[in-house]
Amino acid sequence: MGRVSTAIFFFCLLFFSSANSFYLPGVAPRDFQQGDPLQIKVNKLSSTKTQLPYDYYYLKYCKPQKIKNNAENLGEVLRGDRIENSVYTFHMRKEQPCKVACRVKLDAEAAKNFKEKIDDEYRVNMILDNLPVAVLRQRRDGSQSTTYEHGFRVGFKGNYAGSKEEKYFINNHLSFRVMYHKDIETDSARIVGFEVTPNSINHQYKEWDEKNPQLATCNENTKNIIQGSTVPQEVDTDKEVVFTYDVSYKVFVEVFCAT
Numbered sequence: 001m002g003r004v005s006t007a008i009f010f011f012c013l014l015f016f017s018s019a020n021s022f023y024l025p026g027v028a029p030r031d032f033q034q035g036d037p038l039q040i041k042v043n044k045l046s047s048t049k050t051q052l053p054y055d056y057y058y059l060k061y062c063k064p065q066k067i068k069n070n071a072e073n074l075g076e077v078l079r080g081d082r083i084e085n086s087v088y089t090f091h092m093r094k095e096q097p098c099k100v101a102c103r104v105k106l107d108a109e110a111a112k113n114f115k116e117k118i119d120d121e122y123r124v125n126m127i128l129d130n131l132p133v134a135v136l137r138q139r140r141d142g143s144q145s146t147t148y149e150h151g152f153r154v155g156f157k158g159n160y161a162g163s164k165e166e167k168y169f170i171n172n173h174l175s176f177r178v179m180y181h182k183d184i185e186t187d188s189a190r191i192v193g194f195e196v197t198p199n200s201i202n203h204q205y206k207e208w209d210e211k212n213p214q215l216a217t218c219n220e221n222t223k224n225i226i227q228g229s230t231v232p233q234e235v236d237t238d239k240e241v242v243f244t245y246d247v248s249y250k251v252f253v254e255v256f257c258a259t
Contacts, residue, residue: 062102123151
C-alpha cells in the first residue's frame, strides 16, 4: 500500500474508531447529489479538564429561529448527547467563502461564560452526516503523520504585543472542509470526513447591512479572509462578535470507507 493510500486509510480508520459512537446500527451514511443541503448539527460542549458537559447554546453562539432536538437514535439520548440544529448551512460540493453566521453583542454574563469555558478548555462539537468535526494536527516530531482532535476550542488566552495583560479571545471564524467519495456512475457523493480550522478574527465593516453584511476583513473579490490584516476577537463585556465561516470540499477517490 502506497504512502498516500496508507494515510487515507488511517484517516478513515481514525474517524470510525473515534466516531463509532455516532455511527450506530440503523444509522447509515447517505448519498448526496451536488447542491443537496447538508445539515450541520451541534452537540454538547465538552472538556477533559472538568468532565462536565454543557449545552452548545449555553454560550452566546448564533441561534436558529427555533432550536430543535436533532438526536437521531436512542444511543445518542442514552449517552447524554444534546444534538441540536444550527445556523450553519452547507450545500454539497458548493464552496462557500466567508459567510456571515450572525453578529452578537456580549453582555457581562455572556462574556463571563465564554471566559470560564476558555479557562476550562472546553471544545465545541459539531456533526455532519453522523461524523464529528475534527481539527487536524501535525505531529511535532517532524514526521509526516497527522492526528485529529474531536471538536475545536471555544477560544484561547494571550496578550497583545508589548503588553503583559492576559486577554481572552474567541474562535469566531470556522474554516470547514468536507471530504467525500464520489461515485463515478451516479455522480453522487458520500461524506467520509469533516474537518475544521478555527480562527479568531476581529471583523471590521463600514456599515452593517443585516440582509447582506459586507466585511472589510474579507477580500471583496475572492471573499476569503485577508490573512495578516486582522487581530483576534477579544472576549469582554460590550464587545461585538461577528461569527463567520467558509466551506471547502475535497474528493477522495482511492478509498471508500463510510459504510
